[in-house]
Amino acid sequence: MSIHKPEATEVLVVGAGQAGVAMSEHLSAHGVPHLVLERGRIAERWRSERWDSLVANGPAWHDRFPGLEFDDLAGDDFAGKDRLADYFEAYAQKYNAPIRCGTEVLSVRRKVGEPGFHVETSSGPVDARYVVAATGPFQHPRIPALVPAESGLCQIHSSAYRNPQQLPAGNVLVVGAGSSGTQIADELRRSGRDVFLSVGPHGRPPRSYRGRDFTWWLGVLNKWEAPTPPAGAGHVTIAVSGAHGGKTVDFRHLAASGITLVGRASSFDNGVISFAPDLAGNIAAGDADYLSMLAEADAYIADNGLDLPEEPEAHVIAPDPQCLREPILELKLAKSGVTSIVWATGFGVDYGWLQVDAFDADGRPKHLKGVSSEPGVYFLGLPWQSRRGSSFIWGVWHDAKYLADHIAIQRHYLAYGTTHAAYV
Template sequence: MTAEKTDTLVVGAGQAGIAMSEHLTAMGIPHLVLERNRVAEAWRSQRWDSLVANGPAWHDRFPHMEFDDVGPDVFPPKERMAKYFEDYARMIDAPIRTGVEVKSVRRCDGRPGFLVETADGTIEAQRVVAATGPFQVPSFPKIVPEDAGIAQIHSSQYRNPDKLAPGAVLVVGGGASGCQIAEELRLAGREVYLSIGEHYRPPRSYRDRDYVWWLGVLGKWDEIKIDSKKKHVAFAVSGYDGGRTVDFRRLGHMGITVMGMTEGYADGVLSIADDLVPNMLEGDRAYLEVLREADEYVERNGIDLPLEPEAWEIVADPECVKTPIRELDLAAAGITTIIWATGFKFDFGWLQVPGAFREDGTPFHKRGISAETGIYFLGLPELTNRASSFIYGCWYDAKYLATHIGVQRNYVAYEKS
């Protein structure tokens, strides 16, 4: 049976795959986009009911389409984000095939390109873009054994408080997901414990500007002045309830027991690291640093933005911070559910091109251009900089990769006269 042929095959039809398709189309590069589920599926099935975008509508979008029914400073809900990408794919007439899973990608023998085995047949492509994004396989440490009598789910499986068994809940993870879920559970009347580690805690907004704006004007999207040691810690900023600064002291005062990092488990008792206070102080330092840099920027550029002295106030420590918990007896605390808001890991088992990966299995690339010629990665955290896994940053990364593909096509097409 003859394989279908295309120049570039894009795997995944989330924000990364759609952005890639737009730029490939603009350059006249024949391509297909394969998606095993629906367009933007992660926004639907890997998010809880109340989730909203982490940035306002004026920012969390692609350049060529605005939201027509959401105010610019509103944080769009998850279903609206999924519809946005569906509408965008339709607008650019992206050649997307849904319900088609990619089984394997292998290099062709004796000729350029790759053989791609799918659930719908074989495709031969000169290039393959892995645009499956950062949210591939839920990841959490196997600290609490499965037979411990505690329900354990990943944050991607959480939907709302009513779906959980009665009882107290332990949320593990101090990023945006963990903080939002913990607060929602507490507001629903649950007893909540929140285990956090290192984190980057910026202000949601300051002096009438959202943090995404400050990220831009202060150069923090580009990470030029970011300490490399702090690039990969939890990013604690939230669009929840209209957008608010994540403040673990405030969460403590509303009744959430904030703790250090969960380290181990024995006989029904969790051991908790003695790192809560130093991690919170480091979060405060990063928070205040943004305020200082913002004030300096306003003064240096003569911008008329209102003062916000209350933003500098650090609330008093709640009791859980004054006397941090070092051990947590799950039964005594009445905990029936643990929610692991601990992120995701990659799954590139289908991409069977060994040169595209390091020894530890992570993609081997520079700005998404793989060490294996013809393979590209898009939508991964830190692909280029901090913006890469965000909507707008992914769009610009795709443009860079499409340009590179165009250049490579020119090399291949060259014939000496």
């Protein structure tokens, strides 16, 4: 425990990625004193935990905050990772966000006998009335305990992947067929390597349809407002990409480019990796999701009399490639020349520093739209935090506004009897 007198602030925001920057803007709008602590730089994960060619999953007109446009990009362009990091830094400067970089939060504990929290940081203690965990969902790379480290294979998580030259010579197995896995597999194949892509359950929206990006369709069809799935419901990854100007992810086209599709990786023994016999079912479910959205879009156009060009070719599903007709259930990695595995298998959360009663038995936050079960604690940047749109940049901004409004209301209640401050 530090012996220094704690610094005091009303709201401590932990993390200065897109969530922390948005939270600071809304707290400032309410006139709430606050401090944002970031262990690295603003938007550090965009800078140092993404591959070199990554671009946003949504176009520039959509994937931004309301208060600042991309002045160097056309609306339908897709911002690269470094451009996004610069955007959030510029946004923080525009709103004079009180961000302190290079400071790691070590622990947060509720005070005893008085309101608020005591926070230990790498730069000294801080006392705060409220704490916002704005560290997002990408905290702990998740790699299944499937292939032992002593296998001799190079194994990295997608968050550590940068470019094809980073990997040793040889072919690659990419596990995970969401946005990250499909883009990395495609890049590796374009670099001249043979690639095996393990495809699990997924959603597969069209990148665009009838002249409108899928983000627009999700908006007008009111799908961004889809409610958070019930606790325990399985997460289904979404295969969508802004790479190469934005194209629909089509696993049959990936196979035609030379990528070999396989089912979910299920076991490993003596240099042989086995796959579940679920490839055809996973692809079929993704196709159904894709065609369903086209049908909804067509119906919306007809109902509203919109003059948007027809796109009959979008409804054509290519023939099944051989790897789909005759799926590979076992792969001898050495014989196939596979020397590397890229695990695009998502992330787990790590809130070990937040030592309060706000988590379930699996360590996941207990909250309603980011308002924790522990009074005074808030979460921001979580997938499906309040709606489907929470996972996107603009969705984080709206979730931050909800939390800032909640904090302002709580401050009003606490001021009762001590101030005549107006209701906010």
